[in-house]
Each structure stands twice: as structure tokens, then as C-alpha cells.
Amino acid sequence: MVFLGEPLGALLAAALAGLLLLLALLSWRRSFAGLPPGPAPLPFVGNMLQVDVKELIASLRELSKTYGPMYTFHLGSRPCVVLSGYQVLKEALIDRAEEFSGRGDFPAVQMWSKGNGIVYGTGERWRQLRRFAITTFKNFGMGKRSIEERIKEEAQFLVAEFHKTQGKPFDPTFFLSCAGSNIICILVFGDRFEYTDKKFLMLLDLINNNWKLMSSTWGQLLFTFPKIMRHIPGPHRQIYKNYLKLAAFVGERLKLNRQTLDPNSPRDFIDCFLTKIQQEKNNPSSHFNEDTMSKTTVNLFFAGTETVSSTLKYGLRILMRHPEVEEKLHEEIDRVIGPNRSPCMEDRSRMPYTDAVIHEIQRFADIVPMGVPHTVTRDIEFRGYKLPKDLNIIPLLCTSQFDPTQFKNPNTFDPTHFLDDCGRFKKNDAFMAFSAGKRLCLGEGLAIMELFIFLTTILQNFKLKPLTAPEDIDVTPESTGLGSIPRPYRFRLIPR
Numbered sequence: 453m454v455f456l457g458e459p460l461g462a463l464l465a466a467a468l469a470g471l472l473l474l475l476a477l478l479s480w481r482r483s484f485a486g487l488p489p490g491p492a493p494l495p496f497v498g499n500m501l502q503v504d505v506k507e508l509i510a511s512l513r514e515l516s517k518t519y520g521p522m523y524t525f526h527l528g529s530r531p532c533v534v535l536s537g538y539q540v541l542k543e544a545l546i547d548r549a550e551e552f553s554g555r556g557d558f559p560a561v562q563m564w565s566k567g568n569g570i571v572y573g574t575g576e577r578w579r580q581l582r583r584f585a586i587t588t589f590k591n592f593g594m595g596k597r598s599i600e601e602r603i604k605e606e607a608q609f610l611v612a613e614f615h616k617t618q619g620k621p622f623d624p625t626f627f628l629s630c631a632g633s634n635i636i637c638i639l640v641f642g643d644r645f646e647y648t649d650k651k652f653l654m655l656l657d658l659i660n661n662n663w664k665l666m667s668s669t670w671g672q673l674l675f676t677f678p679k680i681m682r683h684i685p686g687p688h689r690q691i692y693k694n695y696l697k698l699a700a701f702v703g704e705r706l707k708l709n710r711q712t713l714d715p716n717s718p719r720d721f722i723d724c725f726l727t728k729i730q731q732e733k734n735n736p737s738s739h740f741n742e743d744t745m746s747k748t749t750v751n752l753f754f755a756g757t758e759t760v761s762s763t764l765k766y767g768l769r770i771l772m773r774h775p776e777v778e779e780k781l782h783e784e785i786d787r788v789i790g791p792n793r794s795p796c797m798e799d800r801s802r803m804p805y806t807d808a809v810i811h812e813i814q815r816f817a818d819i820v821p822m823g824v825p826h827t828v829t830r831d832i833e834f835r836g837y838k839l840p841k842d843l844n845i846i847p848l849l850c851t852s853q854f855d856p857t858q859f860k861n862p863n864t865f866d867p868t869h870f871l872d873d874c875g876r877f878k879k880n881d882a883f884m885a886f887s888a889g890k891r892l893c894l895g896e897g898l899a900i901m902e903l904f905i906f907l908t909t910i911l912q913n914f915k916l917k918p919l920t921a922p923e924d925i926d927v928t929p930e931s932t933g934l935g936s937i938p939r940p941y942r943f944r945l946i947p948r
């Protein structure tokens with residue numbers, strides 16, 4: 453009996469395991485029934501064997517050539533819908549803005565954010581945080597010393613630092629990070645930092661490091677296989693530790709603000725948030741608490757620091773590759789602003805060429821190429837497919853920015869993409885550097901001011917001098933993931 457029973461038992465166990473596996477497979481297949489077609493996935497690894505994980509975005513763009521503007525892609529076992537090209541991105545993010553406004557998985561940050569904070573939050577909490585941040589920023593922008601004045605002042609600090617280089621070769625990364633970050637610091641922490649402040653430099657280093665890690669091969673592996681990668685040693689694990697350090701700094705500021713708070717005279721975003729927590733303390737379902745404040749403040753500090761400085765760093769490199777464009781910028785700056793006063797936002801409407809160049813830098817540099825993942829907020833029908841609530845959506849913003857149906861020379865840096873035949877500035881809706889719809893970058897207005905004032909002030913004061921011939925300057929990114937990272941470079945600034 454014993455000898456007969458053992459093989460039978462083993463057979464039964466194998467049959468049971470097979471049945472369970474089959475049921476799991478059927479239920480997994482059902483989880484993406486009704487979604488748009490895409491490459492056939494394998495259990496557990498999804499479509500990852502069909503792409504180059506180190507070049508995930510390029511691979512996703514390539515797949516859209518076969519599967520069209522909307523296809524299902526499996527990141528491991530998670531089905532996502534990839535949107536590619538201006539038309540479908542507009543239909544989703546703008547025409548169906550509310551339904552596509554959920555925030556999708558972003559594993560690199562999830563471990564720290566746990567879905568809290570303005571960038572990674574979703575639903576009612578996100579809605580309230582976003583409304584609160586917009587109102588608070590508006591109030592500060594319209595205060596006694598408007599934020600435009602502070603940007604103009606920071607631009608002069610930047611120029612003073614640049615003068616100290618005395619025309620010698622240098623890497624601009626650190627200076628541009630300090631200048632860009634100081635603007636968000638003024639709003640969030642109430643003041644700017646000196647470029648020599650050791651703590652400030654340490655924080656900038658943490659942000660710069662995380663931006664690079666999220667855009668590296670490790671970052672892309674983490675995005676694709678979060679469950680496995682969290683247990684595998686490697687530089688990607690530093691992302692979480694860096695976030696904790698940023699949060700610890702915000703915690704210190706929070707303590708300082710709390711000790712000196714005067715609710716009638718708020719100094720910064722943190723003061724306004726502390727007052728809001730106080731006002732809502734008897735509301736048990738309030739979303740305004742210290743964890744949300746800390747995560748949102750870190751989000752704003754991060755989002756406001758790296759984006760603007762990366763764009764400027766990329767922009768200066770592109771201009772060195774195209775000296776004829778730099779020449780025209782100098783001409784317009786000299787004609788409209790002259791040498792004796794600081795550029796201001798009022799000048800922009802009289803400087804269509806500069807406006808077009810800044811748009812083209814943002815289009816071409818494409819610093820957030822796949823946006824940040826979204827989700828659909830309820831079960832919907834879209835383009836004939838059924839998309840279930842919480843389905844992850846990857847909006848490939850780069851495919852709008854480089855859409856050949858919307859830009860005549862999408863792969864070439866060409867400011868005429870944003871100019872009409874009479875040389876006037878021409879808007880193009882396919883420009884999606886700041887994304888679109890309900891999740892549109894919250895700092896768009898601020899970033900536009902910073903880019904215009906910083907760039908015109910630099911070029912009013914200096915001529916760019918590359919260390920190699922312009923035609924040898926490589927304007928492709930060093931790596932691409934969450935961000936497109938410009939290649940490191942040194943150059944010289946010659947006073948004008």
C-alpha cells in the first residue's frame with residue numbers, strides 16, 4: 453500500500469499544482485482581456501524579454517511602430533497601456549482629463565512616498581493638496597516682493613558667480629542647480645541659500661544623485677521589476693536612503709517653522725501648511741497632516757530643483773552646437789533689453805525668437821521623456837477598449853514632442869518649429885514638456901519665468917565658448933529614464 457500510495461500522492465500533488473498554476477494563468481490573462489493588443493507577454497516576466505531594459509523608452513517607442521499609438525505592455529506581471537503620439541495623448545490627457553488623472557506606480561519613489569505627497573498622491577488627497585499648493589504659490593507670487601523679482605535677483609547672483617570663473621573652463625552644473633533650486637527654496641523654505649552653504653550643497657547632491665539614478669539602467673530595472681530589484685544590492689537602493697535624508701532636512705525646517713510660527717504672517721509654504729493643519733485639526737478625514745506636509749515639501753523641492761537646472765544645462769550645450777542661434781539671441785536681447793537693466797517677463801512678448809528658442813530647447817532636450825505614470829480613475833471605454841480603474845498608463849510625452857505629424861524636423865534642433873512665416877511666436881499643442889491635463893506640471897508658470905530670466909540674463913552678460921568645434925558637440929543625452937540627462941561638459945563664458 454505504502455509503495456502504491458507514494459507515486460499516487462505525488463501524482464495528485466503535481467496535478468493539483470498544475471491546476472493551480474493554470475487557474476493563476478487564466479486569472480492573469482483575464483486581468484488584461486479587453487485591453488488593446490500588444491506584444492504577447494510571458495508569465496512573470498511579461499514583455500521584458502522583448503525589450504532592451506537599459507533603453508526602455510527607445511524600446512517602447514519602437515514597439516509603437518508595430519502596435520500603434522495605444523498598446524498593452526507588461527512590466528513584469530503588471531499590464532500597462534502605453535500612449536504614443538500627440539493625437540492619443542491629447543485624447544487621453546486633455547479630452548478625458550479627469551479619467552486619466554490618477555497617479556500610476558513609480559517604484560523608485562514608492563518605498564519612501566507610499567502614495568502620499570502631491571506628485572505621487574492620487575484621488576481626493578491629491579486634489580486637495582494640488583489646490584492648496586496652487587493657491588499658496590499664487591499668494592506668494594503676488595506678495596510684496598513678487599517671485600519674479602526674486603528670480604531676477606537670483607539671476608544676478610548667478611552672473612556674479614560666473615564672473616568669478618574669469619573666462620576659464622568650468623562645469624556649470626553646480627551653479628545652475630544652486631540658482632534653480634534657490635527659487636523653489638524661497639517659496640518652500642522662505643529664503644535662498646548661499647552657493648557656499650555646505651548643507652545646501654549636500655541636499656543638491658542628493659537630488660542630483662536621485663535624478664541620475666532614476667534615469668540610469670538600474671533605475672529602469674527597478675521600474676520594471678520592483679519586487680525583485682528591491683532585494684538585489686546595487687546603486688538603485690540609494691534612492692530610498694537619499695529620500696530619507698531629504699525628508700530629515702525638511703523635518704528640521706518644519707521644527708524651526710513651528711517654533712516661530714505667526715499664522716497671520718506666513719513666511720513660506722511650510723508656514724501655510726502648518727496653519728492649514730491647525731485649521732483642520734478637528735476634521736478626522738482631513739488630508740492635512742505632518743506626513744503629507746513632509747512628503748509634499750520634498751516633492752516640491754525635488755521637482756523644482758533638477759528640472760529647471762537640467763534644462764538650462766542642456767540648453768547652453770545645444771546653443772554651443774548652434775552658434776548661429778546664439779548670435780540671433782544676442783541680437784534680440786541687445787535690441788529689446790540692452791546692456792543696462794535686468795531682463796523681466798514683460799520683455800518676453802517682444803522677444804519671439806528667444807521664446808521660440810526656449811520652447812525648442814525644452815522640446816529637443818525632452819527632460820521628462822515618459823512623463824510620470826498615470827492611472828485611470830474609474831472603469832472607462834477609450835478608443836473602443838475597456839480600461840479598468842487603476843490601470844497604469846504610460847504617457848510617452850517624448851512621442852508628442854518628436855511627433856513627425858506635428859513638427860517638420862522633429863529630430864533636428866530648429867527654433868522655427870515655434871515661429872510663423874513673419875517671425876512671430878507660434879504655439880504648438882504637441883509641445884508637452886510639462887505634460888498636459890489635470891496633472892500638468894504644477895510649476896509650469898514658475899519654470900517658464902526661471903528659464904526666460906536666467907537664460908536671457910546669462911546671454912546678456914556672456915558669450916558661450918565651447919572647448920571643441922561646434923560640430924563635435926554631442927547633443928544626445930548621456931542616459932534616459934525618468935529624466936534625459938545631458939552629457940557632462942565644461943565651457944568658457946566670455947564677458948560681453
Ligand code: HEM
Nearest residue numbers: 571755756759760763820824885886887891893894895899
Ligand atoms: C523645466 C522645468 C520643468 C519641467 C520640464 C517639468 C515637467 C513636469 C512633468 C512632465 C510632470 C508630470 C506631469 C504628469 O504627471 O503628467 C511634472 C509634474 C510636476 N511638477 Fe514639474 N516640471 C518642471 C518644473 C517644475 C517646477 C519648477 C516645480 C515647482 C513647483 C514643479 C513641480 C511639479 C509638481 C508638484 C508636479 C506634480 C503635479 C501633479 O502630480 O499634480 N515642476 N512636471
